Amino acid sequence: MNESALREQICECGRVLYQRGLAPGSSGNISVRLDDGWLLTPTNACLGRLDPARLSRLDANGRLVSGDAPTKEAFLHRAMYEERGGAGAIVHLHSTHAAAVSCMAGLDACDCLPPLTAYYVMKIGRLPLVPYHRPGDPALAEAIRDIAKRHHALLLANHGPVVAGKDLDAAMYAAEELEETAKLFLLLRNVPTSPLNAAQIEELKAAFHLDI
Ligand SMILES: O=C(CO)COP(=O)(O)O
Numbered sequence: 001m002n003e004s005a006l007r008e009q010i011c012e013c014g015r016v017l018y019q020r021g022l023a024p025g026s027s028g029n030i031s032v033r034l035d036d037g038w039l040l041t042p043t044n045a046c047l048g049r050l051d052p053a054r055l056s057r058l059d060a061n062g063r064l065v066s067g068d069a070p071t072k073e074a075f076l077h078r079a080m081y082e083e084r085g086g087a088g089a090i091v092h093l094h095s096t097h098a099a100a101v102s103c104m105a106g107l108d109a110c111d112c113l114p115p116l117t118a119y120y121v122m123k124i125g126r127l128p129l130v131p132y133h134r135p136g137d138p139a140l141a142e143a144i145r146d147i148a149k150r151h152h153a154l155l156l157a158n159h160g161p162v163v164a165g166k167d168l169d170a171a172m173y174a175a176e177e178l179e180e181t182a183k184l185f186l187l188l189r190n191v192p193t194s195p196l197n198a199a200q201i202e203e204l205k206a207a208f209h210l211d212i
């Protein structure tokens with residue numbers, strides 16, 4: 001896909017996520033890796049009203065070469081791309097139910113949500129929790145670097161999810177599946193549940209060649 005089409009795709013993805021209420025206000029950010037840098041959403045931009053021409057274009061060294069000032073988390077996206085050679089796009093949201101889970105006490109920091117459904121296992125697998133850092137804190141890049149080596153999705157404490165994918169559709173679908181599973185998790189809080197067991201997860205990993 002050429003850069004112009006990628007710009008349009010970022011804006012369309014932003015519109016869909018905003019309209020679904022997964023990126024309220026000016027929250028969230030999206031990026032796509034290019035051969036020689038990245039395209040990112042501008043800081044303080046509403047994902048529902050992006051202008052393709054004003055997206056932030058960074059060169060391979062992370063310098064802004066065109067467009068508006070990039071998301072305050074450009075360094076986080078860059079760290080994830082550096083650790084995940086196969087990642088083509090990253091979506092960060094403040095989707096309500098995933099954000100709610102990120103605020104809960106007593107989570108398993110290695111895996112915040114149970115494997116309630118096959119699609120959660122297929123799209124997300126395991127969801128590590130990253131300790132709280134303020135939005136835009138450069139220390140966040142190093143905090144996620146080691147985790148990103150092993151996980152394409154992570155949950156920022158008291159904040160929201162960051163999800164990478166081979167392309168923007170994959171990242172977006174996985175971020176939406178994460179939000180739906182967080183919703184299920186909260187709905188089922190006081191209900192006995194039977195998450196998928198290890199054998200069922202192994203079967204999915206084999207059937208869909210999952211790297212989780
Ligand atoms: O979600 C956000 C920060 O965590 C939004 O920040 P930006 O507007 O700088 O992308």
Ligand SMILES: [Zn+2]
Nearest residue numbers: 027028093135
């Ligand atoms: Zn955020």
